[in-house]
Amino acid sequence: MRIRHITATAAMLTVVAGGLVATGTPAYAVGCAADSCYGKNPQDMGCAADAVTGDSITLPDGALVELRWSSACQASWGRASNVRGRFILYVSGGARQTQQLVFSGQRDGFSNMVRNKSYVDTAAACADISSRTLCTRPY
Structure with missing residues (x-):
């Protein structure tokens, strides 16, 4: 009788412990x-x-x-902060895709995305201010 009790207890502990096994960080779903x-x-x-x-x-x-740049989405966008005055932020990426955001009063913001697939594309974020265009290095 004692052996059955020990076996049943061991089986129950195995089931409980199995439910407590740690898993890695859960993956998150992206929409594109x-x-x-x-x-x-x-x-x-x-x-x-x-x-x-x-x-x-x-x-x-x-x-x-x-x-x-997002690895999960394989896409890039431009982001600007501490903006003073008016300028145009734009990002260009793979397949000649371009998105822009016109700053006129707001201090912070970001553009929508363009494709930037690993080892295939590059993208750059640029700002048109006055009569000049200043850009990040491609990534």
Whole structure:
């Protein structure tokens, strides 16, 4: 009788312990990939979750322009902060895709996305200020 009790207890502990096995970080779902991201909002599509800054430049007036890239979405977008005055932020990427955002009063913002597939495409974020265009390095 004691052996059955020990066996039953061991089996129950195995089931309980099996439910407690740690798993890795759960994957998150993104709403688009590569070409299907074109023209879409990176935050709405979940692409900002894994985004990295590929390159950035500081404009003469102190505004920061960044090229953002998402591995999960295989897409890029431009982001600007500390903007003073009016300028145009744009990002160009794979398949000659371009998106832009006109700043006129707002201090921070980001463009919609363009395709930027790993090892296939590159993208750059640029700002048109006055009569000059300043761009990040391609990433």
